[in-house]
Amino acid sequence: MKSPYQILDVSEDADDALIKKAYLLKIKAHPPEHNQEMFLQIQNAYQTVKDTKSRARYALFNIESIELNEFLQAAFCENNIDRVEPGTLAQLLNQPVDYALVNKTLSKTRK
């Protein structure tokens, strides 16, 4: 389940003004006549974190809901590379192709 911050697309240390701005942008992008559920979700998210007190309440009485994939993403975000070196590409290509893929290639490209 997404946190109110994720729904509004703001960081957890965003201030009232930034959160309000994000909220207004979101409801503009998702008006109720397009998607009522989404609109209510955005409204609810805004009410939950709109000011210092509501944010403090949210932080105090909630345990953040995190998906496994989100955790893995966070856990391995440091293990990113900015660029793939030519050597790496050569190494990856220097391998026999799995027959399943070849089979697919031959079947799909037939004229």
Add this chain to the structure above:
Amino acid sequence: MTTDILEKQALAEFNSGHYQEAIKLYKKLLQESDQPEWNEKIAHSYVARAKSFAERGMFREAAELWENHLRFTDTPLDEDFYIVWLIYCNKPDKAIHQLSQLTASQVDKQYAGLAEFIGYQALFLQADFVSTIAHESKFHQHFQLAQQAFKAYQNGDNEQAHALLNQLPFRSAFKNLSLLIKALIDQTGERQTIRTLLEKIPDYSIYAGVAKLLAALLADYGDLPQILNSVSHHQQNIIAKSLGLNKKQIEFIHRIQKLDENASAKVIFNLITTYAAVLPTEPLQRYCEYLLASYPKGIKDFQKKVRKFNVFELNRMQAIQCERQHETFDAREYWENCLEALKKDPEKNALKIALIYRRLADWEFDEEKINLLEQSLDYDATDKDSYKHILTHYQKTPQSSIFRTWLSKSLQQFPQEIDFLIIAVNAAYANKAFKKVTDYASQILKIDPLNTFAKKIMYKSYMARAYQQIEKKQFHLFEAEIERAEKLNLGKQYQHHINLLSGFFVFAAEDKKQGLRLIHQVLIGRYENPILMHFQATVEAMATGVPVSTILKSLPVCANNLISEAGLAQLTEIISLYHEEERHEEINKALEKIKKPLKQSIEKQQYGETVLLKFTETLLNIQHYELLRHVCKFNGASDFDNNIWRYYKVIAKVNGKPEKASFNDRLAMESLLEDAHAEDDRKLEILVNDFLHQFQQFNQVGDFDIINAIFNPNGEQDLDDEEDELDPFDVLFGHLSDAVYFKLEKQADKIVNQYPPEKLAKSLSGIIDERAFLLLIMQQPEIYSALILLKAAEKLKLDIGITQEQVVACYLEANPETPTQFPF
């Protein structure tokens, strides 16, 4: 078997994919006649079987089966597959030979996939199949360009690589390689752009696997586990090295990937904490904390393997876990611990402390709730809702200093808050502080100029002062108040009241005749029925201190009149208005004057239920049970189906005093409660429940025995009632609030070791024999907890209204077989 049947059977096997059977049957058919169609079927069956073998990695067998098919057809099928199988089963010579048989058109158009495969083999696996390809094929030219471009890219000459790749046409065996290299050349740009380029490579391209790997390398995390699982060990190592992952991390990713989709929090938690050492702390902690909410038993492991919680955080986690499982009682204990921890630095933690107090208050009622809210405001004085709760609680006693203090605090904090101003107005009005009423009401009107409540209360306030001035004979001040009331323009009904009071003013202060004429004029103008005139004239005369009889004499006689339905509705309205002004005495006196014609009207007239219900409700509000009884007797209860009449009937009978109700009345109410519940009549349910609750309070002792005696005169035990027997513990402690009980229990935990059963037995020797007590403990172990709670109350100096004697008696009653010895 005839040929037809055999052919049908063969075709059925072929269509079902049973090619081996199909081949056998078609071969049999061929023995009878050499049909080209049957030959074709055998050829197709061989190729299909070959493909099936190849899919299972049996390339040699696949190639042999394919070769078999040539005996049955002049046009070889799927030569591209055959060539690939030859390469995979390491028969390069045969593969080269077969390749050399393909025309340029076949390589460039018909077998584009084979061309891409051969190009990949030649470029990256040093397999020299290129020279055998038909010389006129465009493949050769494209191969040269791709080879040079890749070389240029390897050498860091991206410009040259790009230029060469751009020379490759769209229809080329190397177009997907071109996209791959271009994406990597473009790495200086946005990652999304690179990924978009990589995504252009179709998933059936020979380069699709590498493209996905590269996309995963450049992604934030994405599909990495899935991709890692689908690549060779060698490729895994390349990726791991590129991403800086160690062996343990790769192992973790594999294990995570193998988890069942619906794996429990416990399973995930245990797996993650096993690899805690190779996972980054911050996301690990956050995710574990999230999992702990569903798997609280993991807290020990978390503390051991991940990190120590601080006292606050540990208790917060546990409190939330309890809340999620609706264990409010335990949650409260953890929140109390949180408060203790946070109060070590109250300034820094003020808001948290206040919010926790408010959380605790949510679970409490009455004084306990208010106490917690008051404490919360010590730490955060800006919470409007807390003030509202506190004020609503204290406004029951508007004269009390505590109410005044909180009202002042609330208004100081929120001077523009209409809700608070309304409470202030009401309190001032109740205290007859009319100056304050107008001040507060004016403030409300400044904020909300259309606020009707403020206007009406101002009106009431001006009129109240006008009455006072007539009574005090300060006539010179009367007109100013009346003028102010008039300026509020509240409508006809109010204007009528002003005019009437002005008539009384003239009567009292100036000219009696003129006054009587005015009063008569106003009342005649307003009401058709003299009963109503008499009622209002009586109230007003009493309120202004004017002789009632003099006024009534001047009005038409009302004795023989009957009141119409519209008249009854009007009367109800006037009674309600005077009731709001708390003119109880005047109302009763005025009703007394019109009681006779009113009773006659109720007896003789057929009123609609709505009007009559409103009238009855008003009678109940002013507690006029005599008229209420009359309505129930002659009009309401017998004529209408609405259950509320059953309620009015009982309430009228007992003069509004549940304590005077008989057990039959109680039974009638209980039956009514069931009906109200069945019909979802919430309002009636509340009324009846309230009645029964009050009845219960006055009939607590022996209540059940009396009921049992009524229904069970022979003393036979009703087996159905066994489950309803009250637990002695609940009987003794059920009246305590959760908060008090919680404090007692906490204290009891601390002192329990000081009172072993033997020691308790000795201390109770004046109440029960020691042996008998120990026997009772064995049969009713809860008595021990109950007595420890009493000790806890003693220590805390809390008077919980229970004695040791009552505890022992209660448990003995619940367990009558215990031999006893009562000194009391």
